[in-house]
Amino acid sequence: MSAVEADGITPVFTATRAEALRRLDAFLPRAGRAYADGRNADAGPDAERSVSALSPYLRYRLLVEREVIAAALDLHGPHGADKFVSEVLWRTYFKGWLELRPAAWSRFLAERDAGRDAMARSGGLARAVAAAEEGRTGIEGFDDWARELVAYGYLHNHARMWFASIWIFTLRLPWALGADFFLRHLVDADPASNTLSWRWVAGLQTPGKTYLATADNIARYTSGRFSPRGLAAEAPSLTEEPLPGPRALPGPEPVPAGRALLLMHPEDFGPESFAPEGTVVAGALAATGGSAHWPWGPAARRFVDAAAEDAAERARARFGCDAAVLDGMDAEGVVAAARAAGARMVLAPHAPVGPVADALAALAGPLRDAGLPLVRQRRPWDEKLWPLATKGFFPFRQHSPAVLAEEGVRL
Ligand SMILES: Cc1cc2nc3c(=O)[nH]c(=O)nc-3n(C[C@H](O)[C@H](O)[C@H](O)COP(=O)(O)OP(=O)(O)OC[C@H]3O[C@@H](n4cnc5c(N)ncnc54)[C@H](O)[C@@H]3O)c2cc1C
The missing domain is CATH 3.40.50.620 (HUPs)
Known part of the structure; x- marks a missing residue:
């Protein structure tokens, strides 16, 4: 475990490509069945991870999606690596989805600003947000993840989902303020993955479909570390004006010699x-x-x-x-x-x-x-895959093999 720095953050990611490759190599043997079976388990920041923790390297492109997917396929084949490949493709998909619909980003910014204004007007809201961010709500697990996020800049995917769900449906706080809290603390803070994941939990991304965190699910996947009481029993979808449809991406800019x-x-x-x-x-x-x-x-x-x-x-x-x-x-x-x-x-x-x-x-x-x-x-990967993100992930995933083959990656 790294030492805590003066600003209270424990750096857990060394930002070099050499370190990214070392971590990729160390993780690869677990990128097949072990990942598919174990990826939902969050044993906590001090335990061995079931996931790769490669996201900061992929997010800032010290590693690219193509090479990570190709390496997993080489070792485990298309069947064995399927789950891991799909997860990496979620990153590509979300980037493409937001690129085709930039209004989802500007809408997030506007909602975040409206949330901040509401906090300035209402002491009650400001206090509730501060308690949530500082891990003082009394909700087991939620408070721990708030502190873990601030201390390490990383949360397991399942913890991100539980946290966002409790923020929106149990604490009934504005979703955009929660997404902003993540952006201010995650090392892998990413406009596409973060905004669209929060929208997904809230029922905005797939209209009407929300994510409800339950005590049983949390207890099961945290090995019984947390079993919060008093969570919302239902997750009524948030609503919004429909976003404009996907735009066509401009063609590649000619590169002068x-x-x-x-x-x-x-x-x-x-x-x-x-x-x-x-x-x-x-x-x-x-x-x-x-x-x-x-x-x-x-x-x-x-x-x-x-x-x-x-x-x-x-x-x-x-x-x-x-x-x-x-x-x-x-x-x-x-x-x-x-x-x-x-x-x-x-x-x-x-x-x-x-x-x-x-x-x-x-x-x-x-x-x-x-x-x-x-x-x-644009890199050829983005050029070819982003335009496929017009609908949901599953059609995107279905159409991706042909494009991946053009990129020399066989599924
Ligand atoms: C509310 C919420 C907010 C999120 N905010 C961010 C964010 O700001 N930045 C960010 O990079 N990811 C975000 N994610 C997605 C995901 O949680 C992280 O990418 C993942 O937890 C990173 O850990 P890992 O590298 O160990 O993932 P692994 O499980 O090892 O997956 C391998 C790689 O696949 C990609 N990936 C996996 N799951 C997802 C996913 N659900 N969406 C998109 N890509 C995925 C990532 O590049 C990841 O590094 C968010 C998810 C939720 C539910």
Whole structure:
């Protein structure tokens, strides 16, 4: 167990690709039957995990979905690895789903702000939210997960589901404030997986279908550690105006030939597998996100800052060019690095809906004014799989094998 840092967080994830690969190797033997049978069990933060705990590495793309799925298939075959492969594909699916419906993200932000305003007006709501976040509700398990989240920046998937369900249906707190609490503390804080999972528990994502946490289920999957009393007996679905239908994704941006500055960012710290065609990477920057640090809290920020250092070093090794960390995403810093590298454009992996995409969008104008087009490129994995996320996960999963085969991954 790592030591507690001054800010009260116990860092459990070392933000390097070497560590990601070490963890992947160590987990792989358990990615087959053992994962399928044991993944719902949450034995607590100090016990051996039944799951991979790879999410921070996948979320910031120190590992990519493709390589993790391919490694599990190599070892366990399509049948044995099926459950693990499906879970990793949930990440791809959620990213695609939100990319096709960005209104779900803006609606979350608006609801979170409305929730904060309501807290400012109502001392009762503010006190109830504070008690929930500080683990002072008296609800067994829930209070422990609140403290575990703040201390470690990670919760098991089942604990996330129980927590969100109790927040919404037992404590009757606004769902968007709970989703915000997660974003401020999770190391793997992710606009797509977090927002859409909270919406799913609340009955917004699959209208009318909610997730009800029960004491029996919690006791069973926590090996009897928790058996909370007084949980809501039913979970009436929240409702909303239907979201606009899925948009068509814009086609790939043409990449002009020539020297480029590669701009990595927290949505993609994977220079070894980002393959720009027709360009020479003449320099690289790994941006920490700057104001786009928001909505991440200190645990995620610490991870992102260290991951940026590691990404710069890997870019240097792969492209044989200068590579530096840029604290923030300010145009001046990017223009200066591009000029120093003799680059004619800035090439960035595409950032899906969220604060990093917003920061990149804000950069495009100033770069254009400096004569440097900003070219954002989706990886082939995203390019091919995201457009399939028009409906539920199961049709997406059904259609994915053909696309995965094109990516050299056979299910
Ligand atoms: C309310 C709620 C909020 C969540 N918020 C986030 C979040 O902010 N960031 C985040 O990365 N995940 C989030 N998840 C999804 C999931 O809980 C985590 O990805 C998972 O627990 C990470 O642990 P792991 O790596 O050990 O997962 P494993 O079980 O080992 O799964 C392997 C990988 O598959 C993917 N995966 C597994 N389950 C899911 C899932 N339900 N949805 C999407 N991808 C999945 C992840 O990349 C994960 O690393 C949330 C789930 C819920 C219910």
